[in-house]
Amino acid sequence: MSYQLGIDLGTTFTAAAVSRDGQTRIISLGNQTASIPSVVLLRDDGTELTGDAAVRRALTEPERVAREFKRRLGDTTPVIVGGAPYSAEQLMARLLSSTVAAVAEREGGAPDMVAITHPANWGPYKIDLLNQAVRLAGLPTDRVVLLTEPEAAAIHYADQERVEPGQVVAVYDLGGGTFDAAVLRKTDVGFDIIGQPEGIERMGGIDFDAAVFAHVDRALDGKLAELDPEDPMVVSGVARLRDDCIEAKIALSSDTDATIPVLLPGIQTDVRITRAEFENAVRPSLTDSIGAMHRALESAGIAAADVSKVLLVGGSSRIPLISQMVSSELGRPVAVDADPKHSIALGAAAYATSSGAAAGAAAAGLAGAGAGAAGVAAAAAAATAGGDDALAPTAEPTPPTEPVAPTLPPTEPVAATPDPAPTEPIPAAAAATAAAAATSAPSAPAPPPGAGASVAAGSGDSGSNSKTPLLIGGVVALVLIAVVGFLVLGGGGDSDDVAEPEATVGPETTVAPETTVAPETTAAVETTVAPATTAAPETTTPPPDDAAIDAIVQPIVAGTAPQATATVSGGVITLAGEATDQQATDVISAVSGVQGVVGVDDQMIRRLEDELCTDAIQSLNRWACITSATFDGTTIEASFDFADGGEGFNQSGGFHMHVFSDEVEPEQAGVAGGESVGGGLWIVWDDTDGFVGTPADFGGTAPTRVCVLIAQQDHSIASLTSGNCFPVESI
Numbered sequence: 061m062s063y064q065l066g067i068d069l070g071t072t073f074t075a076a077a078v079s080r081d082g083q084t085r086i087i088s089l090g091n092q093t094a095s096i097p098s099v100v101l102l103r104d105d106g107t108e109l110t111g112d113a114a115v116r117r118a119l120t121e122p123e124r125v126a127r128e129f130k131r132r133l134g135d136t137t138p139v140i141v142g143g144a145p146y147s148a149e150q151l152m153a154r155l156l157s158s159t160v161a162a163v164a165e166r167e168g169g170a171p172d173m174v175a176i177t178h179p180a181n182w183g184p185y186k187i188d189l190l191n192q193a194v195r196l197a198g199l200p201t202d203r204v205v206l207l208t209e210p211e212a213a214a215i216h217y218a219d220q221e222r223v224e225p226g227q228v229v230a231v232y233d234l235g236g237g238t239f240d241a242a243v244l245r246k247t248d249v250g251f252d253i254i255g256q257p258e259g260i261e262r263m264g265g266i267d268f269d270a271a272v273f274a275h276v277d278r279a280l281d282g283k284l285a286e287l288d289p290e291d292p293m294v295v296s297g298v299a300r301l302r303d304d305c306i307e308a309k310i311a312l313s314s315d316t317d318a319t320i321p322v323l324l325p326g327i328q329t330d331v332r333i334t335r336a337e338f339e340n341a342v343r344p345s346l347t348d349s350i351g352a353m354h355r356a357l358e359s360a361g362i363a364a365a366d367v368s369k370v371l372l373v374g375g376s377s378r379i380p381l382i383s384q385m386v387s388s389e390l391g392r393p394v395a396v397d398a399d400p401k402h403s404i405a406l407g408a409a410a411y412a413t414s415s416g417a418a419a420g421a422a423a424a425g426l427a428g429a430g431a432g433a434a435g436v437a438a439a440a441a442a443a444t445a446g447g448d449d450a451l452a453p454t455a456e457p458t459p460p461t462e463p464v465a466p467t468l469p470p471t472e473p474v475a476a477t478p479d480p481a482p483t484e485p486i487p488a489a490a491a492a493t494a495a496a497a498a499t500s501a502p503s504a505p506a507p508p509p510g511a512g513a514s515v516a517a518g519s520g521d522s523g524s525n526s527k528t529p530l531l532i533g534g535v536v537a538l539v540l541i542a543v544v545g546f547l548v549l550g551g552g553g554d555s556d557d558v559a560e561p562e563a564t565v566g567p568e569t570t571v572a573p574e575t576t577v578a579p580e581t582t583a584a585v586e587t588t589v590a591p592a593t594t595a596a597p598e599t600t601t602p603p604p605d606d607a608a609i610d611a612i613v614q615p616i617v618a619g620t621a622p623q624a625t626a627t628v629s630g631g632v633i634t635l636a637g638e639a640t641d642q643q644a645t646d647v648i649s650a651v652s653g654v655q656g657v658v659g660v661d662d663q664m665i666r667r668l669e670d671e672l673c674t675d676a677i678q679s680l681n682r683w684a685c686i687t688s689a690t691f692d693g694t695t696i697e698a699s700f701d702f703a704d705g706g707e708g709f710n711q712s713g714g715f716h717m718h719v720f721s722d723e724v725e726p727e728q729a730g731v732a733g734g735e736s737v738g739g740g741l742w743i744v745w746d747d748t749d750g751f752v753g754t755p756a757d758f759g760g761t762a763p764t765r766v767c768v769l770i771a772q773q774d775h776s777i778a779s780l781t782s783g784n785c786f787p788v789e790s791i
Contacts, residue, residue, distance in 0.1 A: 065163055065171035066212070066408025067156070069178075071130045071237025072266055073375070074098045074111070074155060075402050076163055077409035077619075078171070084219070084409045086402045086619035088676070089162055093643075093669065094619060095401060098236075100154045101125045102141050110158040116780050119296050119727060120737050126151050131237050131262060134186050149189045153196035160199065173203050175412035177404050180208040180242045180257035205412065209233050210242035212407030213373040214251045217395065219410055220653070227368045228254075228360075232353060232386055232394075233404075235374035237264040241353040243360040243367070250414075255360025258352040263345050265309075265376040271341040272305040272333060276320055279331045287324060292739070296725050297324040310642065312338050313378045339381045346382060350389045364390045375401040402619075604656040606631065613651050621647040623672045624664050631658035638672055639664045670722075670785045671765075673701060677781060681705045684717050684748075684768045686786035691762045696788065698751040698766055709746035715778065718742040718771045719751050721763035726780050729769055733776030744775070763788055 063080040075095040077086050089096040089111060096111030101124050103109065109117055118125040124142040129151040138145030156176070164170045178190055187206070194204050210231035214223075223229065223246045233240040242257035277284050287294045301322060308318035317334045357364060370392050372383060383394050604612075610628045617626045617635070621643035627634045633651050635644075644664050652660055673685035684702040691697075698719070702709075709716045720729045720742040728740030743757050745768075755762040767785035770778045 062172045063167055064173045064175070064409055064412035065160070066175045066405050066410070066412050067159055067177070068209070068212070068402075068405040068408060069130065069152060069156060069159075069176060070095075070098055070235050071128055071264060072098055073236055073401065074159055075405040076159055077402065077405040078163065078167060079409040079413040082413070083615060084406050084413075085615040086405060087163055087166060088619065088622055089159065090676075096159075097127075098130065098155060099125060099127050100129070100141075100151050102144075102146075102154075104142060108154055108158070110155050112781070116727065116735070119299055119725075120292075122295070128237055128266065133189055149193040150196060152190070152193040156193060156199070157197035160197070171203075171412075173205065173412040174199060175205050175207060175212075175408040177207055177209045177212045177408050179238055179259055180210050180240050180253065181259035207408065207411055208242070208253065208257070209235075209240055209373075209404050210244060210257065211251055211253065212404045212411060213371055214244050214246075214407070215410050216403045216407035217371050218246070218251070219407075221395070223368075228362055228366055230353065230357065230367045230370045230390075230392075232349070232370055232372050232377065232382070233374045234349065234372075234376040234382065235264050236266055236376070237262070239263045239349050239352065239374075241349070241356040243356050243362055254362065255356060255358075258356040258359070260348060260352060263349065264374075267345065268309055268338075268342050268376060268379075269302070269306050272309050272320070272338065273302060275333050275337065275341065276301065276305060276322065276331045280322065280327065280329075283327055284324075287326075291325065292737070293325050296727070300725075308333055309338065310378075313380060314645070335380075339379075342379070343381070346379075346385055350385055353386070353390070364392055367392050370394045372396045373403045609633075609654060609656045612654050613657075616650045616654070617647055620650055621664070622675055623667075626651065631656055632661055633657055633659070634661040634663060636663045637665070638667045640669050640672070641666055668785070670767075671787070673784055677784065678703070680770075680779060680782055682715050682770045682778065683782045684770060685784045686751075686766060686768055689766045689786045689788040690791050691788050692791050694754065696751075696753045696755070696757075696762060696766065698768075698786065700748055700750065700768070702748050704748070709748060711744045711746040714773055716744060716746040716771055717768050717783075718775070718777065719745050719753070719766060719768050721758045722765040722767050722785050723763065724767075726767070726769060726777070729767070730771050730777035731775045733774055734772055734778055735780045736777035744771070 063078045066077045066079070066084075068075045073095040074089065074097075075086065076089055077084055086094045088094045097115050099111065099114040099118065101109040101114035101117050101121065103117075103121070103124060114125060126139050126141045126146065129139055129148045132139060132148040133152070135148065138147055139151060140146075141151075160171070160174065176190070176194065178187065182190070190206065191201075194201060210233055213231050213233060214229055217223070217229065225246050225248050227246045229244055229246070229251075231240065231242045231244065233242075239260040240257060241259065243254050244251040245254050284298070287298070289295070301320070301324065304320050308320045311318040312333070312335045315335070317332060320331045320333065322329050322331060353370075357367070367390070370386055370390060372386065372394050376382075377396060383396060386392075387394050606628045609631065610626075613626050613628060613633060617624055621635075621637075621639040624635055624637040624639045624643070624647060627636075635647065635651075639647065644662065644666060648660055648662060651657060673687070677683050677685060680703070682703055682705045684700050686698050687701050689696070689698040700717075702717075705715065707714065718729050720740060724740035724742065727735070727737045729742045730736035730738065732738040741759055743751075743753060745751055751766075751768075765785045765787050768783040769780065770782040772778050
């Protein structure tokens with residue numbers, strides 16, 4: 061089944077959404093979350109890893125990893141990865157191709173159209189580099205469109221809330237690495253950016269993460285600088301500390317303080333940070349962002365009072381201080397998406413759908429225009445309804461890299477020059493190119509009388525200007541014959557009388573100017589079609605029933621909290637299953653806004669990300685998930701769900717399980733080889749009925765959480781995503 065794809069290629073995270081049959085949803089790219097880190101790791105054997113896998117491998121091969129390369133786009137200094145130089149667009153291409161491939165694998169085939177977003181303040185140079193990344197990724201340029209991130213955010217907002225034509229919205233987009241401010245006006249067919257968007261290239265969530273890490277460093281009196289950066293335990297410990305700083309930053313959006321554990325060689329303590337301390341650290345940067353928003357409004361010639369709403373998008377826009385500052389500084393209401401990290405990808409998917417719809421409509425129109433006499437008649441009707449422009453594309457075909465969507469014209473073409481050999485061309489996309497030419501071509505001058513006589517009615521060049529005289533002549537002839545026939549029959553004459561008026565048909569081609577009647581019929585159609593079809597649903601559509609609500613809610617839950625379940629009864633949504641705190645917050649917020657929902661019953665069990673037995677884990681041939689774990693003061697017991705590949709687990713000569721405490725890094729839970737580096741403590745296990753052990757098995761102390769991964773015959777870890785951790789309950 062066909063679908064369209066939207067990709068938000070962010071500085072720190074990459075998200076993707078698909079649109080199928082008018083429904084858009086976020087697709088899970090990571091093992092635990094929908095988005096993946098924008099990280100690429102290039103191995104010495106020529107293979108590459110992206111996302112979560114690259115982050116895990118980076119602990120042992122830090123010199124082969126590239127991060128935040130989107131910030132380097134346009135920088136002539138290459139990024140050195142594994143001793144070799146790479147441009148930012150090369151690395152973006154690796155991430156882009158990996159993302160499209162992952163979606164294609166999950167969706168059962170390649171998308172019909174791909175929309176990729178970029179910051180609104182990127183100029184032609186960076187846009188061209190992004191086009192190069194598209195080509196390097198091997199994507200067919202005739203099925204890729206670009207749009208700005210604020211446009212995508214506005215499209216998604218308009219899908220959720222009604223926005224009237226003429227209304228102005230401002231977009232405050234604070235992502236992981238960049239900030240964008242833009243002002244857009246709703247039109248009949250989409251959104252137009254007005255004025256000059258403003259941006260701050262190096263400001264985002266990663267800078268706020270660094271502020272929290274700096275707070276920890278100050279609290280430790282500079283002890284971090286004394287650690288040996290070559291020590292593997294230090295490397296892994298600092299990596300975990302940075303992750304904990306990120307978690308603390310996220311927690312401060314819903315709590316007044318957070319505690320950051322520091323577990324490093326010679327340093328084992330906790331550091332507390334309050335929301336006030338965090339806000340004081342980031343306030344100067346946020347003040348700069350408000351200034352950029354003011355400049356965007358001034359450039360657009362729009363007063364803040366004329367803005368209907370300010371849209372807060374990007375993962376970092378969850379920080380409570382941002383909504384407070386934006387609202388107080390601009391005096392306008394703000395709208396925060398249920399998951400601002402995903403709103404851009406969702407808007408891009410909707411935009412890709414409109415591009416695909418335009419392509420399909422164009423293909424149908426072109427097919428009809430070349431189908432013999434019926435095609436000529438249809439083309440003539442189109443001429444009378446839409447004027448010469450509808451029949452006058454330029455003689456040279458428009459490059460296939462500039463598709464035009466009817467609902468929102470893209471601000472940037474996919475490529476400045478046509479791709480001579482696009483991969484996997486799609487007829488609908490090619491038709492969109494023809495439609496782009498037809499809608500953008502200037503009106504053709506009126507042809508001289510009789511010029512159309514040399515054009516064959518069945519010519520294959522359905523868009524040629526030379527057909528216009530033929531079609532106009534045909535229309536005029538049909539009108540004259542009908543008028544003459546009516547007059548003759550009305551006067552009581554016989555059929556022989558018709559021969560005399562026919563002699564005047566040639567001279568009376570001067571009636572052609574009177575074909576201005578056609579625009580009058582066009583005006584009638586234009587004033588009745590759209591308003592009539594859009595106003596009716598608002599007044600006649602009944603409130604959605606449980607089945608309709610369920611159809612909307614299920615994709616939201618699947619894309620936001622995949623391990624959770626939802627049932628609908630009487631407009632009340634009951635959420636069960638498992639979810640992280642963030643997933644639970646996001647899914648509750650998202651489903652609460654669905655029309656017809658009267659309440660949400662939250663019965664979800666909160667888990668950490670590595671405690672969920674995700675679909676990604678269960679898609680492996682061999683995996684194990686701990687479903688319960690207890691400690692009675694003497695014995696530690698755990699039970700499993702698992703898949704053994706049909707061969708059983710055998711610790712003596714085959715695949716088996718390694719059970720370990722979460723104090724051991726997953727990479728250390730097996731001997732060096734595969735995806736493990738060794739160095740930790742683990743228990744070899746192959747009894748799928750359950751695990752039984754003692755604190756002595758874990759180094760003398762009962763673990764607070766017990767973990768499991770699948771190991772190979774040589775005791776190396778087969779896959780770092782083949783298992784989970786689970787909290788141990790004291791009984």
